[in-house]
Amino acid sequence: MTEVLGDFIRALRSMDIRVSTSEAIDAGRVVGVVGLDDRMTLRDALSQVLAKSEDEKQAFRETFDRFFAFDQFKRRQADNDAGEAAETDETGEAREGEGDSGNGGSPAGGGGGAGGERYDLVAMLERGDQAQMQMALAEAARQERLNEIRLFTQRGMYTRRIMEAMGLYALEDEVMARERAGNEAGAERLRELREELRLQVRDYVEKQLELFTANAGRLLREEVLAQMRLSNIDYGDMKFMRGLVRKMAKRLIALHSRRRKVDRRGVLDMRRTIRANVEYDGLFFHTIWKTKKVDRPKVMAICDVSGSVAQVSGFLLMFLYSLQEVMPRVRSFAFSGGLGETTDLFKREKNLEEAIREALHCHGGGSTDYGFAFADFERLAMDDIDHRTTVIILGDARSNYSNPRGDILKKIHARARRVIWLNPEPKGLWNSGDSEMKRLAPYCDKAITCASLKDLERVVSELLRHAS
DSSP states (O other): OHHHHHHHHHHHHHTTOOOOHHHHHHHHHHHHHHOSSOHHHHHHHHHHHHOOSHHHHHHHHHHHHHHTOOOSOOOOHHHHHHHHHHHHHHHHHHHHTGGGSSSTTOOOSSSOHHHHHHOOHHHHHHHTOHHHHHHHHHHHHHHTTGGGOOOGGGHHHHHHHHHHHHTHHHHHHHHHHHHHTTOHHHHHHHHHHHHHHHHHHHHHHHHHHHHHTTTHHHHHHHHHHHHSOGGGOOGGGHHHHHHHHHHHHHHHHHHHOSOOEEEEEEEEOHHHHHHHTGGGTTOOSSOOEEEEEOOOOEEEEEEEOSTTHHHHHHHHHHHHHHTTTTOOEEEEEEESSSEEEOHHHHHHOSSHHHHHHHHHHHHOSSOOOHHHHHHHHHHHHGGGOOTTEEEEEESOOBOTTSOOOHHHHHHHHHHSSEEEEEESSOGGGTTSTTBOHHHHGGGOSEEEEOOSHHHHHHHHHHHHHTOO
16 A cells, blocks of 8 residues: 555645655555545545645545546446356357366466466456456556656557556467367457457556646746746746746745744753743743744845846746745835835735836836946935845846946945845856946855746745845
């Protein structure tokens, strides 16, 4: 059952249901407690430990029903009984002589693995034994590692390998034995059953392919777009990219949503401990340790929204304002020439994408001047910067050969906790032409290339992780 549960969890993950290692262990314990007798009880019990949100619960139920569907062999028992009766009437004499054909109609070997050693495929097919056929199929699929199927073109290969594991060679030997014995009707009957088995196994393989690769194409596309330079993203992919940003932000929220506390173990808070135990005559029933609270970060984002940099800035703003739950104190500023604050715009606009478009429209399009922008920032926000503030600057530092006012950035660095510069250009282009990175980078705690969603996610995740 451990392998089956592992495959089921893999199928859940392919449907974007996050299952941690501890949750997988809990699922194993649930199976041990509720057992396998009642399908609905098992489904409800597993959903309690493996599905968190309503969307995940719906996806869980659909995946459970498909994964544990035992309808691959839906031939009616009445049809099988009628077929067997007709065959017995027509070929009774021949059947009596089959015992001399070598296998006696009951091949015990030749199938290998699941089919050859434990199951008699010929007997199962002729009896129409549904339950045993399902067991043989499931065991053969595990033996051939069907859960590793990834491509549609692998259907034929896995279908053949599973049939071989179930005892295909023994079945073919029996067909030839009946032909040699003159039992053509019996041989034809087995050929029909073999073809029916092939179709049923192929259906099973296709269902497993759907389970384990349900989102493979989308996930591959997400992985490619997340690492692609944002300036190279096609306009047709922008809607998909916005959904990917929200997904990344949701993942970061899940990691950092709780207000963390770091305990300094060994440092006992005597005053609070004594007060807490007054009612127990001074006996220390409850000990209280000194703790250091880790606060949510205070962030100011300065974004260059000119030219190709605007697209990267738009995604950074989308990231920051998607994290309001864990990073509520965000002030944003946009500039190309003059700088303006856009914080109120995001509070006023219900639609985040519309707010970003308006910010780019209002503050983009001018001739880039970092010195002028820093002077505006000094006037608008310098007094609000303190030792808890992280200042993020996103831009290519190309100031059209004007003075970038490194002296103002030096003041910002002296006041802030950290200054991080995110440059969309490769480092090889820094300091070329009108780039002023050489003059501005010394006043930054970190200056890195940031041109893709993966880069933005790493920066924001580090910001949350080291916030204080």
